[in-house]
Amino acid sequence: MARKPGTRAEFVLFDVFYEDGSQRSNRRVPSSVLGGLDGDEPARAVVEAQDQDIAEKSGMPAIPIKSLRRATK
Template identity: 55%
Template sequence: MARKKPAVDTSSVLFDVIYEDGRLTSNRKVPGSELGGFDGDTPAKTFIEEQDRKIAEMSGQSRGKIKSIKRSPNQ
């Protein structure tokens, strides 16, 4: 009999990000596996900062520091 593959968590959570210079980016995707536990949404900021670093390396333009993040209401 065939074995069933273990379920993979494919959920993601969307966040709106406000930068210190006032720019807003909406619907930034963070894997659900990065969130939860006692830290709540705090790991999302770290994940998005890492995404921003990679984007800055490829484009040569920094996005600046994140002022705040919140879950997108569009979910």
Template identity: 60%
Template structure:
């Protein structure tokens, strides 16, 4: 059986993230090299949380905790 292609754009996998406060961000880029293996998509959560901390430090507004995170659906051109 053929493997389903993953959403990979220029070496990145895209994720849609929903936070506990109900806000959502789409197409968050995570390096494809950081994913896979036995941990699956869990390293993406760590990567996005690290990005959120940096953004919060610069903006002075911290992000909430991540509620759910799924790979972005492929767009039809």
């Protein structure tokens, strides 16, 4: 039996470039926080919060973000 389509959160994927030269691809940011006058700038706060959670769990310090770019498919 086929599943009923549920409400699905829409995400935008970003490539994140860090100050140490490393890169992480396809970081998910909810599309609800993007747009408006700020454009993609709110994505930085979301990714920084994700990085902070990862840093706390791993015991390693978070690396500062140099830039963000929407991922291309």
